[in-house]
Amino acid sequence: xxxxxxxxxxxxxxxxxxxxxxxxxxxxxxxxxxxxxxxxxxxxxxxxxxxxxxxxxxxxxxxxxxxxxxxxxxxxxxxxxxxxxxxxxxxxxxxxxxxxxxxxxxxxxxxxxxxxxxxxxxxxxxxxxxxxxxxxxxxxxxxxxxxxxxxxxxxxxxxxxxxxxxxxxxxxxxxxxxxxxxxxxxxxxxxxxxxxxxxxxxxxxxxxxxxxxxxxxxxxxxxxxxxxxxxxxxxxxxxxxxxxxxxxxxxxxxxxxxxxxxxxxxxxxxxxxxxxxxxxxxxxxxxxxxxxxxxxxxxxxxxxxxxxxxxxxxxxxxxxxxxxxxxxxxxxxxxxxxxxxxxxxxxxxxxxxxxxxxxxxxxxxxxxxxxxxxxxxxxxxxxxxxxxxxxxxxxxxxxxxxxxxxxxxxxxxxxxxxxxxxxxxxxxxxxxxxxxxxxxxxxxxxxxxx
Amino acid sequence: xxxxxxxxxxxxxxxxxxxxxxxxxxxxxxxxxxxxxxxxxxxxxxxxxxxxxxxxxxxxxxxxxxxxxxxxxxxxxxxxxxxxxxxxxxxxxxxxxxxxxxxxxxxxxxxxxxxxxxxxxxxxxxxxxxxxxxxxxxxxxxxxxxxxxxxxxxxxxxxxxxxxxxxxxxxxxxxxxxxxxxxxxxxxxxxxxxxxxxxxxxxxxxxxxxxxxxxxxxxxxxxxxxxxxxxxxxxxxxxxxxxxxxxxxxxxxxxxxxxxxxxxxxxxxxxxxxxxxxxxxxxxxxxxxxxxxxxxxxxxxxxxxxxxxxxxxxxxxxxxxxxxxxxxxxxxxxxxxxxxxxxxxxxxxxxxxxxxxxxxxxxxxxxxxxxx
Numbered sequence: 001x002x003x004x005x006x007x008x009x010x011x012x013x014x015x016x017x018x019x020x021x022x023x024x025x026x027x028x029x030x031x032x033x034x035x036x037x038x039x040x041x042x043x044x045x046x047x048x049x050x051x052x053x054x055x056x057x058x059x060x061x062x063x064x065x066x067x068x069x070x071x072x073x074x075x076x077x078x079x080x081x082x083x084x085x086x087x088x089x090x091x092x093x094x095x096x097x098x099x100x101x102x103x104x105x106x107x108x109x110x111x112x113x114x115x116x117x118x119x120x121x122x123x124x125x126x127x128x129x130x131x132x133x134x135x136x137x138x139x140x141x142x143x144x145x146x147x148x149x150x151x152x153x154x155x156x157x158x159x160x161x162x163x164x165x166x167x168x169x170x171x172x173x174x175x176x177x178x179x180x181x182x183x184x185x186x187x188x189x190x191x192x193x194x195x196x197x198x199x200x201x202x203x204x205x206x207x208x209x210x211x212x213x214x215x216x217x218x219x220x221x222x223x224x225x226x227x228x229x230x231x232x233x234x235x236x237x238x239x240x241x242x243x244x245x246x247x248x249x250x251x252x253x254x255x256x257x258x259x260x261x262x263x264x265x266x267x268x269x270x271x272x273x274x275x276x277x278x279x280x281x282x283x284x285x286x287x288x289x290x291x292x293x294x295x296x297x298x299x300x301x302x303x304x305x306x307x308x309x310x311x312x313x314x315x316x317x318x319x320x321x322x323x324x325x326x327x328x329x330x331x332x333x334x335x336x337x338x339x340x341x342x343x344x345x346x347x348x349x350x351x352x353x354x355x356x357x358x359x360x361x362x363x364x365x366x367x368x369x370x371x372x373x374x375x376x377x378x379x380x381x382x383x384x385x386x387x388x389x390x391x392x393x394x395x396x397x398x399x400x401x402x403x404x405x406x407x408x409x410x411x412x413x414x415x416x417x418x419x420x421x422x423x424x425x426x427x428x429x430x431x432x433x434x435x436x437x438x439x440x441x442x443x444x445x446x447x448x449x450x
Numbered sequence: 451x452x453x454x455x456x457x458x459x460x461x462x463x464x465x466x467x468x469x470x471x472x473x474x475x476x477x478x479x480x481x482x483x484x485x486x487x488x489x490x491x492x493x494x495x496x497x498x499x500x501x502x503x504x505x506x507x508x509x510x511x512x513x514x515x516x517x518x519x520x521x522x523x524x525x526x527x528x529x530x531x532x533x534x535x536x537x538x539x540x541x542x543x544x545x546x547x548x549x550x551x552x553x554x555x556x557x558x559x560x561x562x563x564x565x566x567x568x569x570x571x572x573x574x575x576x577x578x579x580x581x582x583x584x585x586x587x588x589x590x591x592x593x594x595x596x597x598x599x600x601x602x603x604x605x606x607x608x609x610x611x612x613x614x615x616x617x618x619x620x621x622x623x624x625x626x627x628x629x630x631x632x633x634x635x636x637x638x639x640x641x642x643x644x645x646x647x648x649x650x651x652x653x654x655x656x657x658x659x660x661x662x663x664x665x666x667x668x669x670x671x672x673x674x675x676x677x678x679x680x681x682x683x684x685x686x687x688x689x690x691x692x693x694x695x696x697x698x699x700x701x702x703x704x705x706x707x708x709x710x711x712x713x714x715x716x717x718x719x720x721x722x723x724x725x726x727x728x729x730x731x732x733x734x735x736x737x738x739x740x741x742x743x744x745x746x747x748x749x750x751x752x753x754x755x756x757x758x759x760x761x762x763x764x765x766x767x768x769x770x771x772x773x774x775x776x777x778x779x780x781x782x783x784x785x786x787x788x789x790x791x792x793x794x795x796x797x798x799x800x801x802x803x804x805x806x807x808x809x810x811x812x813x814x815x816x817x818x819x820x821x822x
Binding site for chain 1: 500501502503504505507523524526529548549552553555556557559560589590592614615617633634636637638639640641
C-alpha cells in the first residue's frame with residue numbers, strides 16, 4: 001500500500017460535510033498556519049516540500065509563490081484553476097466532488113500565505129454539479145468561522161468565490177483563465193507581464209491547480225521536510241493519477257511516485273491489468289497533450305531501465321523516447337486501438353479548442369485535422385505524413401500559449417513512434433477501413449538517438 | 451525619471467541605442483530596411499495590439515548584458531522589450547526565416563488570394579509579406595473557409611473571408627470610440643470579426659478600421675471597385691475639420707477624388723499630427739468630402755518607391771526615380787516620357803501629349819480637350 005495523503009479519508013461516509021471532515025482532523029492546517037506560522041514561513045515550508053505544480057507543467061509551487069509581487073496597497077489574488085479540461089484527466093473533479101473541504105482548507109492556508117483576501121475557484125462549465133457542492137462547503141466553513149471576516153480571531157479575512165467557466169479548454173491556461181474571470185473573452189495574454197506581476201485585474205495573482213492547493217494541507221500538517229521524504233528525487237509527495245482506457249479498473253489513484261509504470265498498469269491495487277487480457281499497445285501517460293509512448297518505450301526507457309511513475313522517469317529520453325507526467329491523465333490503449341484514429345480525435349479536439357488568436361495554432365490545428373482525417377479514411381498519401389510532421393514543427397514553440405505545443409506534440413509523437421502504422425493506412429486504404437494495424441509495431445527495433 | 455536610460459541592442463549585427471521600454475520591433479524599425487521584422491497585427495498606435503500574427507518572431511541570441519542566456523523560444527519582437535546588451539537575430543537566423551515562412555503559409559491557408567478583385571491589392575500587407583517571405587505554391591488542398599460579406603453600416607463592408615484576425619480593428623473600435631460593439635465571435639479557425647448581431651458601426655471615427663486593416667477585409671464602400679490604388683495619385687491635403695485633425699491623403703485621378711485616407715508612414719501606420727497625436731480622421735472627412743474643392747492640397751505624397759503605387763507614372767514627383775536605361779537608346783532616338791507613349795504609330799494614348807508635363811494627373815479629359 002502506498003502512502004495516501006489526499007484521498008486517505010475519501011471513503012469516510014459523509015466526508016463531504018464540514019462536521020465529518022472536521023471530526024476526521026480537517027482544518028488543522030488552517031489553525032496551525034494562521035496561529036503558529038506567518039506567510040513567509042508557509043512559503044518556506046512549501047519550498048522545502050519540493051511540491052511541483054500538479055496542473056501539468058510541474059513548476060515548483062514554492063518558487064511560484066515567491067515570485068508574486070508585493071506592491072504596497074495593491075490587493076493580491078489566489079486563483080484556483082479547476083478548469084480541468086484535458087482529455088483523460090479527471091482527478092480534480094474527484095477531489096472537489098468528494099473532498100470539497102480539503103480544497104477549501106488548502107485554499108485558506110494558501111490565501112493566507114499569499115495575502116489574498118478574495119480567492120477564486122474557476123471551475124469548468126461542464127462540471128455543472130460541483131459548484132453547488134463547493135458553495136455549500138464554503139457556507140459551512142463560513143458558519144464555522146474558517147472563512148469570511150477575521151478567521152479564527154487572527155484578523156485575516158478571506159472570501160472564496162466560485163466562478164463557472166463556459167466550456168473552453170483554453171481557459172485552463174492561466175492567463176486565459178484570468179481574462180475569462182474578468183468577464184472577457186478567454187484569450188491567453190501575451191507574456192510578459194506574468195500573472196505574478198499583473199494578473200487578475202492587473203493585480204499580482206497566483207494561479208494553482210486544485211490538486212496543488214489540496215497538497216498544501218498535508219505539507220502544513222506534517223511539515224515540508226517530512227513531505228519531501230515521500231516520493232523520489234525531485235518528484236516529492238503523492239500524485240493523483242486518473243487512469244482510463246482499456247484497463248480493468250479505471251479511476252483516480254493516489255501514488256507516491258515510486259512505483260513503476262508496469263506495476264501501475266498491471267497490479268490489482270491500481271489499474272488491474274489490461275481489459276480482456278489484451279496486449280498493451282501504447283499509452284498517453286499525462287493527459288492528451290503529452291507525447292504517446294509505445295509499450296516497449298513505456299515500461300522501459302530507451303536505456304533499458306525500468307520506467308517509474310514520476311516526473312523525471314517519464315520524461316527520460318526527452319521527446320524522442322520519453323513523454324511527460326503532465327496532469328496525470330493516464331490513457332491506456334490496447335492492441336485493438338488505431339493510433340491514426342486516436343491522433344485524429346486529439347487533433348480534432350485541439351482544432352475545436354484553439355482560441356484563434358495566433359495564426360500558427362488557428363490555421364495549423366485545422367490543417368492537421370484535415371490531413372489526419374484524410375489518412376484515417378484511406379485517402380492519404382505518404383507525402384501527407386511528411387507534411388503533417390512539417391506542420392507540427394512549425395506550430396510548436398511559435399504560439400502565444402502552450403495550446404499550440406499541446407496540439408503539436410501528440411501528432412509528432414504518433415508519427416515518431418508509429419510511422420509504420422500511418423504508412424500502412426496509406427498503403428492499404430481499403431484494409432485500414434475494416435481492420436487494425438495491431439501490434440506489428442513490436443517487430444521494429446527501437447530507435448535510440450545518440 | 452528625468453533622464454531616459456538608453457539600452458544598447460544589437461539586431462542582425464547592427465547596434466542601436468533605444469530608450470528602456472522600447473520593443474525589439476521598434477528598435478529594429480529605427481534601423482529600418484530588412485532588419486525590421488514584418489508585422490501584421492502590431493500597430494504602435496493601438497494599445498494592446500501585437501503578439502498574435504507571429505510574423506515578427508525573432509531569435510534572442512543573448513538576453514542581456516547581465517543575463518546573457520539566450521531565450522529558449524523565438525519571441526514576438528513586437529511585444530518583447532529590449533534589455534541592455536541584448537543581441538537579436540532576425541534575418542540572420544535560419545530558425546526565424548523558417549518559422550516566418552511557416553507563419554506566412556498559415557496566414558495564407560484560408561486566405562482566398564482574390565487579389566485581382568480585391569481593393570486592398572497594391573497596399574496589402576499580406577501581399578507584401580507573402581511576396582517577401584512566402585512560397586509560390588501552397589500545400590493546402592482542402593476547401594478554404596468562407597464567410598458571407600457583411601455591411602457594417604453604410605460605408606464599411608466586412609469581407610471576413612480575407613481576414614487574418616489581427617484584432618487591429620477591434621482595438622481601434624475599442625479605443626477610438628465609446629461604444630463597444632465590435633469584437634470576435636467564435637473561436638479557432640471559424641472565429642470571425644463581428645458586430646453583435648449584425649449591428650452597423652455608426653460611430654464618428656469608425657472609418658479608421660479601414661485604415662488599420664492590413665488586408666482587404668474591411669473596405670471603404672465609397673471606393674469599392676472604383677479604381678486600383680496604383681492608378682491613383684496620392685496627394686497630401688487638409689481641411690479645417692471640427693472633429694478631427696483633418697490631415698489626410700487624397701487619392702486622385704485627375705481632379706476626381708476617389709478616396710480619402712489618413713496619412714500613413716512607411717510602416718503602414720497612421721502618421722502623427724504635429725502635436726504628437728495619432729492622426730485618425732473622422733467619417734465626414736473620409737466618406738463625404740470627395741471634392742477637391744473641400745481640401746487644401748499640400749502636394750504629392752511621398753510613396754516608398756518600392757511600392758507598386760509609385761510604379762511607372764508621375765515620374766519624379768512621388769519619390770520615384772527614373773531608371774538609368776532609357777527608351778531613347780532602344781527606340782530610334784525618340785524620347786518617350788512614359789511607357790504609354792511608345793505606341794507612336796497606332797496613336798494609342800495620344801503620344802503627342804507628354805503626361806509628365808501635365809500639371810495634374812492624367813485623366814480622360816486631358817486627351818479629349820487636346821483633341822478638340
